[in-house]
Amino acid sequence: MPLHQQVTCNYEARRRGLHKLQLISEARKIVPDVVIVLGEELGRFRDASKLLYKFLASFSWNGKVERLGFDEVWMDVTDLVDYNRALLNPHDMTNSFFQLKQDDPTVGFFYNATGIAGHFFPDQPHPPILDLKDDLMTRLMLGSHLAQHIRVSLEQDQGYTSTVGISTNKILSKLVGNVFKPRDQTTLLPPYVSVNKASPTPSDKAERQSNISLFLDSHDIGKLPGIGFKMSQRVRDHILSRPAEFEIGLIYGGTKESVTVRDVRLFPGMGPELLEKILGGPGTERGIGAKAWNIINGIDDTEVQQARKVPSQISIEDSYIRLDTMPEVLKELRMLATSLLKRMHSDLLEDDDDPDSVGSKRWLAHPKTLRLSTRPRPPPNTDGTTTRSFNRISRSGPLPNFIFNLKDNTDATVEKLVQVALIPMFRRLHPQQSGWNLSLVNIAVTNLVETASDDGKGGGRDIGKMFRRQETILKEWKIEDRDVPPDPVLSVENNPGDVANGTSTMVGYEYPTVAEGNSLVVRSEDILPQTQNSVVSGSWDEDEDGDEDTEMCGVCKASMPVFAMAAHQRYHDLEG
DNA sequence: CGGGGAGAG
DNA sequence: CATTCTCTCCCCG
Numbered sequence: 001m002p003l004h005q006q007v008t009c010n011y012e013a014r015r016r017g018l019h020k021l022q023l024i025s026e027a028r029k030i031v032p033d034v035v036i037v038l039g040e041e042l043g044r045f046r047d048a049s050k051l052l053y054k055f056l057a058s059f060s061w062n063g064k065v066e067r068l069g070f071d072e073v074w075m076d077v078t079d080l081v082d083y084n085r086a087l088l089n090p091h092d093m094t095n096s097f098f099q100l101k102q103d104d105p106t107v108g109f110f111y112n113a114t115g116i117a118g119h120f121f122p123d124q125p126h127p128p129i130l131d132l133k134d135d136l137m138t139r140l141m142l143g144s145h146l147a148q149h150i151r152v153s154l155e156q157d158q159g160y161t162s163t164v165g166i167s168t169n170k171i172l173s174k175l176v177g178n179v180f181k182p183r184d185q186t187t188l189l190p191p192y193v194s195v196n197k198a199s200p201t202p203s204d205k206a207e208r209q210s211n212i213s214l215f216l217d218s219h220d221i222g223k224l225p226g227i228g229f230k231m232s233q234r235v236r237d238h239i240l241s242r243p244a245e246f247e248i249g250l251i252y253g254g255t256k257e258s259v260t261v262r263d264v265r266l267f268p269g270m271g272p273e274l275l276e277k278i279l280g281g282p283g284t285e286r287g288i289g290a291k292a293w294n295i296i297n298g299i300d301d302t303e304v305q306q307a308r309k310v311p312s313q314i315s316i317e318d319s320y321i322r323l324d325t326m327p328e329v330l331k332e333l334r335m336l337a338t339s340l341l342k343r344m345h346s347d348l349l350e351d352d353d354d355p356d357s358v359g360s361k362r363w364l365a366h367p368k369t370l371r372l373s374t375r376p377r378p379p380p381n382t383d384g385t386t387t388r389s390f391n392r393i394s395r396s397g398p399l400p401n402f403i404f405n406l407k408d409n410t411d412a413t414v415e416k417l418v419q420v421a422l423i424p425m426f427r428r429l430h431p432q433q434s435g436w437n438l439s440l441v442n443i444a445v446t447n448l449v450e451t452a453s454d455d456g457k458g459g460g461r462d463i464g465k466m467f468r469r470q471e472t473i474l475k476e477w478k479i480e481d482r483d484v485p486p487d488p489v490l491s492v493e494n495n496p497g498d499v500a501n502g503t504s505t506m507v508g509y510e511y512p513t514v515a516e517g518n519s520l521v522v523r524s525e526d527i528l529p530q531t532q533n534s535v536v537s538g539s540w541d542e543d544e545d546g547d548e549d550t551e552m553c554g555v556c557k558a559s560m561p562v563f564a565m566a567a568h569q570r571y572h573d574l575e576g
Numbered sequence: 577c578g579g580g581g582a583g584a585g
Numbered sequence: 586c587a588t589t590c591t592c593t594c595c596c597c598g
Contacts, residue, residue: 042590042591068585069585069591069592070585070591071585072584072585227583228582228584282596282597283581283595284582284595285582311592312592313591314592315592316590316591318590319589369578371579392580394579396578440590442590444591
């Protein structure tokens, strides 16, 4: 019964013929000496991810460095490329110098600007010859050399190999990065637009089809970023004009029911309107037809996001074979809450650089909402068949302020959180005292409100600093329920034509090997010392606690002092 | 804003 | 077509 699959495997395993989501029995047959690791330890990956992200971001001028998952990053390097294009000397291209810092002409690397660095698509017998009048080609050439330099630095300085794609938007750079991997890079060559065949000049005679379509056409429709399982199935159904041929036996890779981008693009009547009919409907994204049509044509004007200081949510979850009694649930809630609190400390707490409070920590952001989600396992049907509803249900509510208090020890805070918040939420989710069986429990903090940062640029010792910080923190908590206009935002208007015209350059990165055996060991940032909070936060913690003198019992609705609640809840637990 | 769906690694 | 554990963006009421 317990047919166990491995979830993922590293590149070495893949080289030897294994793949994701494979049966372990099957894997052992192919690679008898395969090492199976049970469970996962995401902490080290998270640390490595942060480190490498910072390293990559250090190359950026405009801060447009966006993470996707733990191991992929987009960089919009348009500004570096533009700057260095202006530096090119047409009379000596082979000894070009790529300047990495705007304010220091000595920092950078030498490169040969007469050609593309690394691989390119389409592969051709002779490397493309650079024409400085070809704007796009020149930019992609510069991007390819920057990518090469960053990959080499990443490997030499950090000990990580990486794979890169270079093109003009996020979709294309991500997809073209898959062409040569691992430890390689690929540039999607021009032309990116089809030449008008109505009046072909002698020079653009034969071959001038857009390399974008040439590249995308062979992809399965579901491989395009933004077109996932549900959407690709709907498109497939329509193209094949029959109900979804079940993809049983199609565990991975090659599709026999393959519908490619080309099949979709050239389907009679295909366009944004038809796609809207296929994909649209209540609950679906507005304008999904146009969006999908753009993806199919490699058009993507979404910006590479600036680095965000804090995530928009932090969640911890675990899955279970069987979880159907209250004492077990309590135990798990405590475990999860402990992990969550740790994560909040490592991700949301930073050293307070205020010279008056050395060694203390301050919150980068305050989550306002706590959410509890579960995935109930549906009871077997009367006829023995299994209905699968793998979906989650959730309840959320305000996150109690005491969790920001760093003076109490973790166990006490966790216990309080479980008793006053998580158990009541659990009762809202599962009012029945028994009969449920959970396959997953997740707790999350969301609605993160960033703490106004004073980066100290106003000068070192400022007597008003502490006071002003107190002001901003208090303001943050005062506005809770009021309709206050948002802070003014400096909106920099950029030229949307840049992306559409293919004048920006994106580099998508992937560092695939967080290898255990790497020579360079990546160490985590380690445990936070149990320090006192700063004077300011300490004081408002106390104030906020005052609001919680009484609590209402989630079960019997009785109101009572908060210190009595834990015992009261245990009473219910025993009773139920 | 609460709850859920879809898609990403 | 999810198995795992996250995370983001989006829609509806």
